[in-house]
């Protein structure tokens with residue numbers, strides 16, 4: 097099969113012929129129909145994170161059709177349309193049994209991070225790591241549900257966003273725009289923060305009541321909350337300046353949720369947070385039921401925006417476009 101192989105940071109990926117993977121007893125082989133290109137792929141290519149081994153195949157937003165099933169797989173058949181949970185959880189550890197597959201102690205791998213990913217014609221994953229994709233959701237639209245969509249649903253669940261609350265979304269990339277749409281659907285008033293004009297427009301379309309730059313955030317929050325501050329801040333930008341403003345706009349019992357990976361650090365005053373009973377939370381990935389919920393929301397019409405669909409051979413073009421910062425929605429590869 098063909099796969100876009102990642103050999104080293106700062107080098108283009110190379111389209112290569114590699115052995116088609118065979119499913120083990122509890123696994124399925126998925127013929128990849130569409131694979132989203134997430135900002136994380138760019139971080140790998142730029143050397144900010146390193147995959148567990150090289151060369152490898154990147155891509156952790158995978159949707160497609162079941163192509164072959166292992167001997168023990170009873171609930172999937174060739175031809176099934178599926179969405180892949182990229183965190184290949186074990187299903188048996190303490191955290192999997194608690195329904196928190198995103199914290200699995202013994203994942204078989206993590207697509208792109210520590211297993212060959214979706215920028216290939218085929219992919220092998222445990223059958224338990226799949227969610228059925230309804231016929232009426234096109235593959236290209238479904239790919240961003242795996243990371244962008246499901247990550248935003250998990251973050252809003254962790255924040256326990258309630259109807260009528262004021263939610264600030266710092267950063268309007270793939271996850272941020274999905275979070276704006278989902279917080280709006282839950283009845284929150286949403287303030288989105290982005291510097292880029294095209295993303296600000298997209299945040300408005302997704303349902304933000306106000307879209308501002310960082311400097312304008314305190315005024316917008318004060319205006320929309322009657323001076324009480326934000327109930328929830330989703331911090332997805334991950335730099336010191338945004339994290340600091342995030343703490344400043346938080347109201348009583350406000351929840352600050354770190355979603356993105358950040359290299360910067362934040363110094364907080366416990367006293368300043370204790371008196372208004374504020375909480376700092378973190379959110380990583382998604383659980384399997386949350387991926388299923390994200391697919392159900394998509395079926396109801398809540399789909400993350402997709403800018404373009406490119407052939408797998410143009411993987412480096414897609415990364416260059418992502419690096420330019422111009423795409424608003426996802427770029428999707430179609431192997």
Ligand SMILES: [Zn+2]
Pocket residue numbers: 185186187188189190191192193199200201202203
């Ligand atoms: Zn587990």
Ligand SMILES: [Zn+2]
Pocket residue numbers: 134135136156243244
């Ligand atoms: Zn991602």
